[in-house]
Amino acid sequence: MSNSRRLLYFLAILLSVIYLLWRVFFTIPWHSNIFTLIFALLLVLSEILSNATGFILIFFRMLSTKTKWNLKIPDYSKTQPLPDVDIIIVTHNEEVELLRKTVNAATYIDYPDKSKVHIVIADDGNRPEVMALAKKYHIGYSGMEDNKQAKSGNINHTLAKMHSPLFAIFDTDMIPFSGFLRNTVPFFTENFQQLKDDPDHTDPLGFVQTPQSFYNADIFQFNLFSEKIIPNEQDFFSRDINVLNGGNKRALFTGSNAVFLRSAVDEVGDFPTDTITEDFELGTELNMAGYVSLATKVPQSSGITPIDMKGVIKQRTRWARGVMQSCRNLHIFTNPHLSMINRIILINAYFYWWAFFRRMIYMIAPILYALFKIQVVNANFWILMVIWAPGYFLLHYVMGDTSGMGDAAKIRNERWGEVQETFFAPYLFIPVLLESIGIKAKKFKVTSKNVTYSLKDKLYILPYLILWTITLVAIIKFNYGKYGSEILVGSVITFWLLMHFINLSMCLFISMGRPVYRKNERFIRRVPGKVQGNDGKWHPMKTEDISEGGVAFATTDGADSDIKENDVVNLTVKHQDYNVQLSGKVVRISHRDKTTIYSTQVKVKAGESQNHYLQLVYDGANKTLPSVQDTWVTPFDELYMNLIVRVRTYERKLSHYFNRF
Template identity: 60%
Template sequence: MKISKKRKLLYIVSVVLVTIYLIWRIFFTIPWQTNIFVLIFALLLVGNEIISNATAFLLLILRISSTGKLQAKTSIPKFMPHQIVPEVDVIIVTHNEELALLQKTINAATFLKYPDKSKVHVVIADDGNRPAVRELAEAYGVQYIGMTNNTEAKSGNINHALKQLHSPLFVIFDADMIPFSTFLEHSVPFFTKNIDDLANDEDQVKPLGFLQTPQSFYHVDIFQHNLFSGKSISNEQDFFSRDINVLNGANDGAIFTGSNAIFLRQAVDEAGGFPTDTLTEDFELGAKINIAGYASISTILPESAGTTPLDVKGVIKQRVRWGRGVMQSTRNLHIFTNPNISFMNRVILINSYLYWWSFARRLVYIAAPVLYALFKVQVVNANFWLLLVLWAPGYFLLHYALSISPNHIRTEFWGEVQETFFAPYLFIPIILETLGIKAKKFKVTIKNAEASIIDRIYVLPHLMLWIITLFAIVKFNYGKWGSEIMMGSIITFWLLLHFANLTFSIFVALNRTNYRNSERFARKTTGKIYIDNGETARAIEIDDLSESGILFHFASSKNGMAVDQDFSGILYYENQPIEISGSIIRILIENKVTLYGATMSASPETANRHLQLIYDGTNKLLPSEQDGWITPFDTLQINLQIRGGQWRQKINLWRQQVRRLLHLS
């Protein structure tokens, strides 16, 4: 995708303005004459400003350097008639996941499309050596590689499996990441094309080491779920997977994110296999492959979908492990001094490293205006008007430049909310890992853990910061009028911004119950419903379905059914029948179309096809972009209305219980 000259100019002007501001901040605003503690915090603040803006500059550099490359790097090639399609090992890595979850991934792997299916070898790598998993593999006719006494976590499991496999390409899937049927058709051609390109111009073409497809999820994450924004905010991980990593790949340095990737076996062997001395073997392996002289790319469209934890505790533990792992891996790789790392690859790795420091920076940013508002601790020694002139244009222009990404995945505001939410829990682990205090033990994130009342304890840091910030806003502005309010407007701006971020963080940390047992997917297919003991067949069109339910309408508006009416029928997946039976549980009308919701189950003989119909493709009921019409104010209003109503119900219920007890006494 080509960046217009106007946008390039915007990037350059914003960088210049911010650079001028930073030079002024460094040389003219640090309170050198104050006490040592204030000076240390002032230096921390300006240092964080430099690093924060540097990461923004790095992102703009990636966008500019990717101009003209994205289309060529991400356009899916086709298999050429003269090429022999290579053998591929599809490795599904499992540790202790539930069999029902693993079954969906194995089932989908058997439906992978490929010009020669005999060259696709599905392998289950199980370091638990569980008999039940072996039986599941046998039931699906796929290879099982068990392992006992694994002391090297996921890397040890994969390395053990690779010793017994020999295909030139292999794919890695986590147990919960369900591949789409097009995965191999949309990934292997990148390698066959690369082989042709190398044959034609070996000096100008890098060999392709691996291809990463985006991490995608078929249900909402904690931000979407807990903020009642499952229709308006894209998944928190989309920004990296479908934007940042695609830019990395345009510069031959896509980062391996642990699953949904296909590798050239030779590249992995040259990199020394999967590393075992880090919590993020994926990040480190990808970098080692790049350092070995191989390119890595990331595609734009997802080719698989999986689960993400919905409990706050699980999400935080997952991010702590990722953050610690990246600190370990960047230290192992010597990203700042290693002469074998190319310039753009170093930019990408440093950008990844600095990201994990954004959470500590966020706490410093929250503290700075609070210290001034409550205690008159001045960490920026500046005239108001000079600060306004030098800071505001660059700040707002840079934020605008960062927000006009072509894909509209995330706004800067929601990025700050996410940083604020994770900040209290990540800054200490990152500091400890940087100091060499390691957490070596690998723990698989439990993706289907239920949120509990105990998770509410995670709201305490945000709640304390929220109360302090609110008090600071009131104290700082109380009794001020006219020009006094104007002169304090920058402090008030930062306090209000952090107050908003903390408010949303509290809503996220409070959690809410997930009542759905299985996810609904928007799937457009056809079928038939049989009623009257199978004597009458009526054509239907599917609107959405899940593992236990279906929403459909009749092809003819003349047909209809009643609640509690039983039926049998047939659905179709790629013209293959799926036998179903069920019962109508609700009837609704949308856009003048009568929709029928029903419980449903598939026959044992067609159950695998039913699973494939559900999970083959992204869940289009979830947003892939930010809804520009829904503002943060709208989201805040929605949360206050819904949560306020829930709290009123709980209070009324509590009152009724108290009255009942008083009446009994």
Template identity: 75%
Template sequence: MRISTKKKIIYILAIALSVLYLLWRVFFTIPWHAHIFTLIFALLLVGSELISNFTAYVLIIFRIMQSKKNHSLEIPKFDPTQPVPDIDILIVTHNEDVDLLRKTVNAATFMRYPDKNKVHVVICDDGCRDEVKKLAAEYHVGYVKMENNKKAKAGNINHALAQLDSPLFAIFDTDMIPFSSFLYSSVPFFTNNWANLRADPDHTKALGFVQTPQSFYNADIFQFNLFAENYVANEQDFFSRDVNVLNGYNETALFTGSNAVFLRKSVDQVGGFPTDTITEDFELGTQINMEGYTSIATTQPVSSGITPVDVKGVIKQRTRWARGVVQSCRNLHIFTNPNLSMTNRIILINTYLYWWTFTRRLIYIVAPLLYALFKVQVVNANFWILMIIWAPGYFLLHYVLGDASSKIRNERWGEIQETFFAPYLFIPVFLETIGIKAKKFKVT
């Protein structure tokens, strides 16, 4: 996405005006002498505004950086003069329906590759089910079982990798069906990177993994219940096909758990998939980046899975993600870790703060209600002065965010979705932050 000089000036002006407003808010509008309850809520409101603007600035600045670098995500082609690498395709399963697993296994056997003998499909089963073993035999694919697995998905994958040795491997969840073009859309990034490393090793970083988008063939909870599948994008598309792609432009895309291809060496170098978190994907990707490897995210879906459409299932899923990211951020020491680059640190902090979005939404809702119902004033300012200082920056920043975001999801629709999740997620995020863990999680 190219940004003209005029738009860049507008983008920077929006940031400058909103920073001016925030300075005024912090230094002139906090009711320091009010009742302790009012003061606490006033500080929470100011903190929420600071965090909201920070996350907006990250998106805008990354978009400007993308335009300046003029990166291209054009998929390289296989060099016919070079041998293609072996690749292991790991399909990870626990107790999912075998008919669902069959679809993924069947699709994996139809993936195109210059040399199909170098594609090794393996079912990683920590459920040790006879019917899964028979399925593997039926499709002539590998089968690795793991008994008494106490380390969940990460333990299952590590156990399988210990028995495999291809230089590349891909990860698929049971329900994530790969397209026939998956390998042509991912592996050439590695072969191209290897060629660049041979030609110019001093100025080329090794590629650690390629994350392809999370895509779904059923409607999500909003599309399904609002009958909006034809004109509202899937709720996860904004991160997967926009935000994470921007992360990838900075060589630090996040791993999102499935349909990604890894350099085996990079995973071995960090000790395999981490087992002390429930979001091993998020943590592994960062560990690989800290070892000096790059990571990218592509834009076009080359696999498709199932997303939950019932409220209970979606809330369980998001609660696990929220708690897991908080766990992993703590494990990675994202605020103090000297091995993190500045860009990577900003991406991780921004990801961490995202899960506080839901608490901020509740604060924004409660603040005007406190004044309307109880005359509790948490902003000490004249209304017209507030409008003069706040309005220009707010509306310009709102315009810029709409312009800087892709057309996948607009800002208002994102706010609606976040408000829906807010009552369910703010308590789990808070509890995990202070170290109170959930006893058990069910993967949806």
């Protein structure tokens, strides 16, 4: 990093600190009524915390650049024996067909000695159908009944039966890629050798966390028609923040897709059972015990994320409450066993979940002034412009600039972050508040990945609709009748009202939902094969994309005129050295770059073909979804696009309705 850029970052922080000092000492209305004073204090506290989390992110990015830290995957150690690895697939009550995909993928994981890979299903439902699945795939089964300790109890029960020096954890829906062990285990074999060569200057490796990755569009991508524009919302943490944590040897465990040193987990007493986020707590306990943790950047597995309001909000509420519980259990503010870096990371994680409470404060503050003349900030417009504006806009520039430092791609900018915070804010701020004062939720269930849309689901729109309406009224009332200098003086309030109005408009579109027509996700997979048309001739072809129920392909010999729409065809596609047998019907013929593409609904022949085909589909990330955001498309463009798309949808519905008469 250049000195000029470093100076710019320090200047942004300095100006922001000056602004915060001014806010604390000169703008709080101490002589106002109790309501105004409390809200004013909450607002300034929210600003302090927001800036602090931004400072920490900038500091970690600068630190990673200064140390030139770059995690490279080593080769298997030639001087260390290849360790046995237990692969534990954890299931509660998920569908067996979903579990089958993960089990199938686990059997295809590459390892120099496959006899040293031991796969087991940890089933706390003790279900006969899951036992039958394990038997079908010739893997281990660990069933239990009356589990009172949730996921931790299930894992601990299974670990007691396993004995390998390393073990990996996968959730039911997290399908591992074939290279998973190749991209994780060498970190341990390298560490074993380093501990042998220089034990006094080498920290033992506790676990390696690979990113949480998803093969379907999340609720923001899908409901905002943005599958080609923005990456998955969770990518920001998994492929950016946690990689930075790992650069400080303190990556957080996120519940799945990680490999552990068994003796380290035994040392800290197995998976903790007094929290609903056992992953977050276990990772920290390992760090406190002297073990380091790393996070890789490239996904090594992929799962399914919920896209219905109920499922997403329930999932995030569980995470929020769980992190609060774990932070309380770990005593993150006072625990003497936490290193400074570890403490900063945990405090940052803790205050992340307060971002939704802060977002509510930010939305309400300008409304109070615009509608009721309740002034929670005593500030002259011109002084505000001099003290607030430079630090605010420079800090936002720096936050965007640092997100592109080195190899860190721009996964999410500040504006998208605000939209996502606004979306969760109405539903998370109360659970966070309750959990912070020790009021725990009575019961939590595993989040269902099935999409459901009922009348009750549609009611989730109400908080956004209410806030959107109040904000719109505030904008109109505050600016009505003003002109000239009055508009200028009130521009700060109008600016914040407009920003929140845009964010809430996006939330309305998200909560409106979108019809789900596709049964299976498409993956870009270009593999060779053959197709047999009605004339009985076989033509060489290459697939373009595939799904569990379909294949799009192009013939490669130029003789494509004998294949027509609605033709029944037979296909074989190559996976490893196996020819997967398929049959189906051509449902669409299209043209792309002078190439004829045949889209076919297919069925897989029974037997080994089904396993090979599932592996062909799910072995690798879904490249149809973006890994970085399209910086040319702003949330304002998104807002306009969604408005147009939805208006046209309603026009078609109305046209269809009136045409019936």
